Amino acid sequence: MASAAQGSLPRYVVQRLLLMIPMIWVVVTVVFLLLRVAPGDPVSASVGGRLSEEELDRRREALGIDRPLWQQYLEYLGDVARFRFGESLSDNRPITSIIIDNGGATLTLTLGAFLVALVIGIPLGLVAGRRRDSAADVGIRLFGITSYAVPVFVTGLVLVLLAGGTGWPTYDIASPITKFQVEPVTHILLVDALIAGDMGAVGDVLQHHVLPCLTLGLLLCGVFIRLVRVNLLMTMKGDYVEAARARGIPERYVVRRHAFRNALVPLITVLGLQVALTLAGAILTERTFNWPGLGTQLVDYLNARDYPAVQGLVTFFAVIVVVTSLIVDIVNALVDPRVRY
Template sequence: MSSSRGSLPRYIAVRTLLVIPMMWVLLTMVFILLRVAPGDPVTAAAGGKLSADEIARRQAALGLDQPLFQQYLDYLGDVVRFRFGNAISDGTPVTTLIRDHGGATLTLTIGAFIFAVGVGVPLGRWAGRHRDTIIDAPIRLLGIVVYAAPVFWMGILLILLIGNLWPSWPTSGIASPQAIFEVPTHTHILLVDAAIDGTYFWDVLQHHLLPCFVLGLLLAGVIVRLVRINVIQTMQADYVEAARARGISERVVVRDHAFRNALVPVVTVIGLQVALTLSGAVLTENTFNWPGLGTDLVDYVIARDYVAVQGLVTFFALIVVIVSVVVDVINALIDPRVRY
């Protein structure tokens, strides 16, 4: 019988409570880093086109005339209420941006993860099982190349390649103009809305495949190398040798004994790669003219709109923390030894 100390509900409760100090540290870092940037945010966002009175009025409206500690408390209070402020440059609420454009980033990220896991895990497992063979060498090389190649360079390269080989295949945008305007909005996720409506689904899916493939390559390189090395290590463990001694076939040994134990660090790293995937999504969205939050973030950085940048970065930080908790729970389900 397992003790209460190692019980899954207790582990989930403790891990969830740890989110509070983690989020506090992240939010504090975001607040400080954006406040130490040189220049006045209102003047920078307006491009010097406003009078001194208008600048003062806008600063007061944003609470920038308050003491720094009061700004900090207001910022934390807004985040707790899921209010991320309004952009200085165009007045758009950040929550509206998240609602309207978050679906595009979500589908891009999920599609990339599906491709990366679907390709990276089997290739890494295969390479680990056939270590230092003619099968292992090209897989290792592939993992290194796709991880080292900049995602925007890979995107441009594939756009040129696909554009020449299959001119009819879409290489830019989230969908054709007809689909964007004619597909009814149900969920603010265009691929899901097209599937619900039953029209333009293939058109939308075609536009999704290439960006998801490019972003998925970035993560697949990490997964291939990690799965390979962990399979190699577990294949040398005593319990694997004991399974072989009992006459169990090598295929079953790899599948039931080595591979499952090799997954624990892999799941952890895949969860940690969410931040890498989100940063890669920023570059991927700009490469493929993808109307997601990454594109919005770049536009507001160029506009020096620190309120919108702060809101979007805070939202990304929340996503990373939530995924971190989910990954820890999955790890506890796979391997009870990680529970408190």
């Protein structure tokens, strides 16, 4: 009975929720301290030289950075708990508004990249695992290492050069006329185009998604190829696989129905671990293709030395990574009950 209680799903979910709180606290604390150790203050760094000293003092007072550090920290924690991430100094926009307006572009880019990685990485990993040490295995492993090692912006520039002479769109999330015609309802352009029933706009948005999603997806392909290959080789040595072979089941069914399914279980965990890598790659991908997402906004605010905006966006990214890790752990517990113990 004690073992069953210990391995129950509700108990595991509660434990993961409780662990998420200190994880978020540590992350937001590190972000807060790192930006506070930078020389100078955010107001002077962002708008210094363009305003009088009196106006600078008024802005420091409004932001609260003239107060003791511990008071700023407590106020910062309270704002994060209420999902308030501050306000930009350079354009006076609330960070929450920036997340709503630009988050949809980053969301579709990351989801598209994961789709590309799954569609390309899983089949190639399966082929490499089935044909170990063959020419196909060596070629696939070389492709996986290269796709992971090459900087994402280099891959993007190569794809832009290859597509430049074909007329394929290589710039922005959609053509200007599409962005003008589609009314923002969800702030996810592809979804808004579907809601409007404008299939021409849907096609235009999908075309603009191909190169950025392929660029970021190739970064993840190497991880998926290696993971599927290694786990397939391990599961092929399992007793249940040998038993299936002994029953006379054809090899292709043994691989597909027995070994391959179990080899995919660790992939669920890795999907959560790759969220941070995907967000980091999304920043470079967005800059390469002038993608109007949160990564582009973050780089712009870094260049403007807008520390409050940088703090808010980095904190939001960190919370997303922690929450995604929680979701993946719960899904993993549903698929594989052993992780609950």
